[in-house]
Amino acid sequence: MTVHSLTCTAFEGHRRIASGALPDVALAVREVLARGEQAPVLVFDDVTSRPVEFDLRGSADEIVARLASQNDGAETTHATADAAEDAPRGRGRPKLGVVAREVTLLPRHWEWLNGQSGGASVALRKLVDAARVAGEDKDRQRAAQEAVYRFMTALAGNLPRYEDATRALYAADRPRFEEIVAAWPNDVRDYTLRLANAAFATHA
Template identity: 60%
Template sequence: MTSSFTAFEGERRLASGPLDEVALAIKHAGPQAVAPIVIFDDLTGRSLDLDLRGSDADVLARLARNSEPGKTSEAAAPTSEPRGRGRPKLGVVAREVTLLPRHWEWLNAQPGGASVALRKLVEQARRASGDADRARAAREAAYHFMSAMAGNLPGFEEATRALFADDRRRMAGHIATWPADIRDHVVKLAYSDRAD
């Protein structure tokens, strides 16, 4: 899935697409902007800050450096503990899992041992709940965006309740008077990959 970002200048959608394109659109609009510009990650609905100093090439170089493979986020940063088991070249990382003794007994009795059994269980759960997980993530992204851009608009609380109740019609009624670009983006984040 390609990452998508959307920038808003006040209540108006300024740009949407890959981060480098949106960053340059913001940079070029900055001097003429009549309202604050905010950029959102469409996957999470959260806003982010970009360093837009320097030339277009400088901005693009910084974005490329920050998205290089192998860069770790704060949450995924390695600990100072010595490296244990795992197959880093294959992307396998050793982590600690806490289970009850009966769980360990069952896992160790499985063909391939605990690690193989856990990987199979995780993959099975991902397949079984994939649609529900995507729908939940979409609702959360829409909520984060709504909170930032529409928290003071009429009907926000009722729209939020309808969003989490997965009642699209009721939500549409509560956001009908919102600025069109904000309203359309909420609907896109919450429902674009799902059938009505």
Template identity: 60%
Template sequence: MTPVSTCTAFQGTRRIASGPLAEVALAVKRAADRGDTVLVFDDATSRPVELDLRGSEAEVLARLPAPAVAETQSDAPRGPGRPKLGVVAREVTLLPRHWDWLAGQPGGASVTLRRLVEEARRAGEGRDRLRQAQEAAYRFMAAMAGDRPGFEEAARALFAPDRDRFAALTEDWPVDIRDHARRLAAAAFDAPLSA
């Protein structure tokens, strides 16, 4: 399981928990023990979060993934690069004319490639945030409201982006689904189109 910082759990149309994964996992475990079916969504991506609910609450918590920070620390030998700085060597395939151009740049190929990547990343940052926010909101909406009246039009308003139309089209959805969809969509409506 990919590390999840916060998530939200739904039992039918009702939100039963939202927050750090450990807190939500315990609420989901208790609901499952009562025989309830619960769906859990990663708050950042709206991807489903699967939890192994077997055993005691302590066992459920012990099986949760460690935070992402722990993944980067390893006793395994490292390859070339500057691992203490976060630099990792990987293979890049370019045409000979690209290598010739890179060789002539101040600082060499690695410095130039890092600079070009950073510039491209900054230039596309707003579009990337908008796309990620729209995808997260749509993924949740499709899972929880795909059969609701106005779903298709609400999805169009999300990608337009048209906040007022989206709000109007989701008004009659169950409160917890509507509010969560609007919270996710707000990031899309607020995301700048350019950096």
């Protein structure tokens, strides 16, 4: 499941308008738009860099109430899912929610699995769990790289050496990346580097 932040950051062109909780940023964006500013206004999720859209109709109180209602709805959905996981299960129902599905392997694979402690099913579950743990760091890095790239594509695509910065990002070349980004407008530079911390974390 994709993790989204409860905070976001808004830009008017290359200038940062506000950063923080969704209601605070929404009201700041509303003020900017009310002034009739010409530069594009974009809002980014602080974890994924995916665009955040606000319904800015009505008064400030109505906007805040609408966002609070949306957040409460999301929390209720998560709580319902958690309750379903914790609900008592009928007699004979596997406690771990085991699902039987067909797996096709060569004879030598089945022979090896059947010789493992606990049998083929236990051995397969252990192998899958080990692979998941081994891949977590790579998955986190990939998601962080995508977040940086998503933001840079939206706001830095026309800035100097954008393509070089992208190559440095995916090559995990932090010094080169920071050297390139240093020449960008201050607010874009600072937010890009903030996002990039997670992308370079496993290479510190």
